Amino acid sequence: MATMLLGKKIGMTSLYDEKGVLVPLTVIQVGPCYVTQIKTEETDGYNAIQIGFEDKKEKRTTKPLKGHFEKAGVKPKRALHEVRVPNPQDYELGQELTVQLFEGVKRADVICRSKGKGFAGVMKRHGFAGGRDSHGFEWHRHPGSIGASAYPSRVFKGTRMAGHMGDKRRTVRNLKVFKVIPDKNVILVRGSVPGARNGYVVVRRAKDER
Known part of the structure; x- marks a missing residue:
């Protein structure tokens, strides 16, 4: 059946x-x-x-x-x-x-x-807090750092970033x-x-x- x-x-x-x-x-x-x-x-x-x-x-x-x-x-x-x-x-x-x-x-x-x-963006897509809204801060809705420079010198797979949202099964x-x-x-x-x-x-x- x-x-x-x-x-x-x-x-x-x-x-x-x-x-x-x-x-x-x-x-x-x-x-x-x-x-x-x-x-x-x-x-x-x-x-x-x-x-x-x-x-x-x-x-x-x-x-x-x-x-x-x-x-x-x-x-x-x-x-x-x-x-x-x-x-x-x-x-x-x-x-x-x-x-x-x-x-x-x-x-x-x-x-x-x-x-x-x-x-x-990351605030809507992943619920990030975002940056400060005062004291001359200019990166209010940015994700912040996505990896270190010396090590591992790359961005890890699966790092939460901005992108297409929704339209998923x-x-x-x-x-x-x-x-x-x-x-x-x-x-x-x-x-x-x-x-x-x-x-x-x-x-x-x-x-x-x-």
Whole structure:
């Protein structure tokens, strides 16, 4: 059985739980996803299925991908993801997978891409304190020394410096599944999830739930 599905972050909301506590929630549209390819050990060396999520215009699809989707008997999809499964023979091309996969699941992991912040300095990127703001000091937001001169006469790998911030793949583990709404293909998880609204995410069962 597949343990993960593609989805899209809708935004955040809050609801009261059974104890009357206001709980912050992330709203994620999960599926419907469609099986676009089936891989087996005999043909590919491992067992997996490829799933597609959210339709896109045919004119914006390349010819190789158009043929790939036609073979599966589905409309072109915006997002594709591969899911390892122990029994690929249980799936068919074009089969629909919905959020019902998560009914009864208590915890889930969400894989997403964080918001890109562009080129950022060390104070924003790493939380450096910066320099003094008085007494003629001219290096307020600079990183300071990044290495000695005589020894080691080089900058160590991994030294925290300014650079591109955000736009990284992130996994938030063991989020509590607050509610599953099958008729709307929506799952509500407790807490926040990195990334912008309408960004694609992968929702999978937590390790203890697989």
